[in-house]
Amino acid sequence: MNTKQFINSVILIVLHTFFWVGVYFFYTYFLGYGSKNTAYVNNFALYLMPVTIIMSYFFLYVLIPKYLIAKKHGLFVLYTVYTFIVSFCLIMLSILYGIVFSTDLTINDSKPLTKTILFIILGIYMVVLVVIAIGLVLSSYKSTLKNEDLKTKFLETKLQLKEQELRFLKMQIQPHFLFNTLNTIYGLAIQKHENAPEMILKLSNLLDYILYQVDKPKVFLMDEIAHLEDYISLEKMRFHDTLKINFIKNIQAENVDVSPMLLIPFVENAFKHGVIVNNFFTINIDLKVTETKLYFTIENNYNKEKENIQGGIGLENSRKRLEMLYPEKHSLEIIGKDNIFKIILEINF
Structure with a gap:
């Protein structure tokens, strides 16, 4: 790996880290708006992060490039349905573990979460959709740059x-x-x-x-x-x-x-x-x-x-x-x- 590739990799890791830190703060705000149980909300949000990250990267690096961009639309729809079924089960387990392992952080006479389970699930899928949208935009941009580069090389070769x-x-x-x-x-x-x-x-x-x-x-x-x-x-x-x-x-x-x-x-x-x-x-x-x-x-x-x-x-x-x-x-x-x-x-x- 040359210096330029190393720098690009570091920049990419930093950008991803900032994004997921932002998602974590979104969860704490989304789940705990109006709640005084800050510790409970912060701990509960951590249990939602793994399933969100896994599902997002699965769409971003597997389903979209291998099936959607490759124009295998039938397989993309099929695997997307499978992914949502599996992810729904994982989300329910994450919520369950979050509730169980955050119980000791509750405060008497105070509601720990201000959102129902349905809103929590919708919030996770909303984050995944945002990641998918960003991935599609970046993929389109990269494809445009690649096409322009190929076009430039083609014109240069034609001129030569x-x-x-x-x-x-x-x-x-x-x-x-x-x-x-x-x-x-x-x-x-x-x-x-x-x-x-x-x-x-x-x-x-x-x-x-x-x-x-x-x-x-x-x-x-x-x-x-x-x-x-x-x-x-x-x-x-x-x-x-x-x-x-x-x-x-x-x-x-x-x-x-x-x-x-x-x-x-x-x-x-x-x-x-x-x-x-x-x-x-x-x-x-x-x-x-x-x-x-x-x-x-x-x-x-x-x-x-x-x-x-x-x-x-x-x-x-x-x-x-x-x-x-x-x-x-x-x-x-x-x-x-x-x-x-x-x-x-x-x-x-």
């Missing part, structure tokens, strides 16, 4: 699992995005592109973003857009004149924070799964941001016979991240129709 899942998704997104970016650089290196220094600088910025900035819970929207444009620039170098990209931005609130790598996976997916049609690789991007909402659409050509419109790891992870980061505050629609692949994302801040 959510954070772990988010970290896992980020760990998947980072190498996935990096792998595709390096493939782009590889293609440019084979071509011995003259803009290699600029290409490496943009790659450095992208690597800094996906390796360090992504660990932050939020980043500035303008930073997300800047790195999005760096990625598009790299792809432009790879596709040369065949890339036809329309990026329309309508930023009405530049101080908005968003989750890192919120939009890049969708753009990356368009480059990865898009196809060239009529000698052009066409991607249309529309981004509108206000103080309360982000609206993002991206569409590209794709081969519906070869590609799954739900996409691969990137889109699946993005969908899960959105569900955790913006629960009930976003909508993500993926549409594949007439060889046009379109993603519509709306987020409410």
Whole structure:
């Protein structure tokens, strides 16, 4: 037993002691009100204490927790009836012993007790009922505290699992995005592109973003857009004149924070799964941001016979991240129709 448990046990014993001392004084007042036989009343009250205490604790620690709280109501009623029958017999014996062993303390021409046997029995049962009521209140309070504690632990565990899942998704997104970016650089290196220094600088910025900035819970929207444009620039170098990209931005609130790598996976997916049609690789991007909402659409050509419109790891992870980061505050629609692949994302801040 540690110190805290010991202190709690001592406090509990003291509280119980004070309660039963109070019950004893109640008996002396209840039984002897108007009587001059103080010694007789005090002695008689002592004989009523054991049966009162035994019956009270039997209800408090046996019948209530094992049957009433456990919702075994039939057994609780049955054992309660048995308890009252047995306790009635014990009360009558206590009264008998109290009368017999207190006789020598009587005073001539003075009534020792001012209450009849019926009132004495009712007084004992009243004390037991008070103990039962207190026990039920305390049990309900403890149950509430326990439920709140369990609820808190559940929420903490749920939050920890959510954070772990988010970290896992980020760990998947980072190498996935990096792998595709390096493939782009590889293609440019084979071509011995003259803009290699600029290409490496943009790659450095992208690597800094996906390796360090992504660990932050939020980043500035303008930073997300800047790195999005760096990625598009790299792809432009790879596709040369065949890339036809329309990026329309309508930023009405530049101080908005968003989750890192919120939009890049969708753009990356368009480059990865898009196809060239009529000698052009066409991607249309529309981004509108206000103080309360982000609206993002991206569409590209794709081969519906070869590609799954739900996409691969990137889109699946993005969908899960959105569900955790913006629960009930976003909508993500993926549409594949007439060889046009379109993603519509709306987020409410």
